[in-house]
Amino acid sequence: MKYVVFAGTPGSGKTSVLMSLAKTMQERGFRPSIVKIDCLWTEDDKRLLRLGLPVRVALSKDMCPDHFAIYNIEEMIAWAGQEDSDLLLNETAGLCLRCAPFTESCLAVCVIDVTSGPNTPLKVGPLLTSADVVMMTKGDMVSQAEREVFRERVLEANPTCQAIEANGLTGKGSTELADIVTRWGHVTKGMRLRNNPPFSICTLCAGETRVEKEHHRGILRHMDSFVEYQGE
């Protein structure tokens, strides 16, 4: 099984890029299946089902969607296997910029929208810095100079990635991505994450709704970056 993870901020073009890739891979004789993960709601399955491929949607509800994705990787891969797939395409929700549900052996694809401005690559963290491929979408809406400045910033944040100019509407960039997927290896047992997900167990996680400091326990970071531990 090849495993490709698409991460990127909401609306960046993940579904569009994923759908073009799925078509290209099908033409090359692969049997893709698709899992979309979101938090509360998504309509992506309606679009994805048009491909005529196995599609599953999973909602993380009150959990961090990236943490949720990580716990469910084994199950997703098992499901894709039952569907007789040899390629699992996973679209994440891409809300939390601190986590990136990239495992060591997956192909990690970051989808990023060039209209979000050239400072974005510096803001998105592991989603971009630990990706293998960066698909830069919506270049049709800006000048060539702006696309090139954006690419420069992407390469500053992640010097070893393959930065590809993509277009979710025309499928531009899909052939290059498909070449990389075709070359990429299969996932193995004992997968590990590329990054530590952030340490985020606090009183709020456990349901506290009172705001004042005295009600909070755990590892607390202050605005001046001072970190303290409150509790037993």
Place this chain on the structure above:
Amino acid sequence: MSERMTLTIKGGIDKSGIDEPVRSITVEGGEIVGIVGPTGSGKSTLISDIEQLAQLDTPSHRMVLINGERPEWSVRTDPRRKLVAQLSQSMHFLADMDVGEFLKMHAKSRGKPASLAPETVDLANTLCGEPLSVDDHLTTLSGGQSRALMTADIALISDSPIVLIDEIENAGIRKQEALHLLSGEGKIVIVVTHDPILALLTARRVAMSNGGMSKIIERSERERTMCSRLAEVDNMLISLREVIRNGHMVGEQP
């Protein structure tokens, strides 16, 4: 650019999936070729195929050759090696940066010195009535200022042997001067246009329909004469616009 480069477009398919009538066109350094056709006829797609040096891998299945050969991959993607500079239809910048910072960053991406930034601004100011400065914020520029800046950027920073222009007519800049600047010395220039002056400035034009290149039209002698007359009228209009903009009356000595 010591020897003249050639650009060849091998015909692909139109929107209905059938072969486009023009099977091949080759353009040489120093030539300006027009692309004409109604909205939706595929002009921008053709420009985009040339920009990415398509290798049968775009929906049109066109193939673009440089000096008769298929280009290497890095020539298609790495801005430092790019052969194509493009002035696109988008009239505004979205980047949250000031003009100077942006131009320096762009020069870096193209492997050029940062000192080109102020020169680029000076050149832009020769094309547009409203001056801009390195400290201006990109997002506050007017359509004309953005276009002038993009044009100057192509002349000085991108400075590639192939220049693609997607409609400069309604941009509030001196279009003939802009075209002259963009075409530089010995460059291959391809210009999409509805503007009679720009279209007739080109010796050949490709007519588009239904997503395909339908025919190649050579400019006639009559069209050429017509073009010079239109250019005179256009220059008159530009001067009149300046007179009015500066609060004078037409015919009155300022």
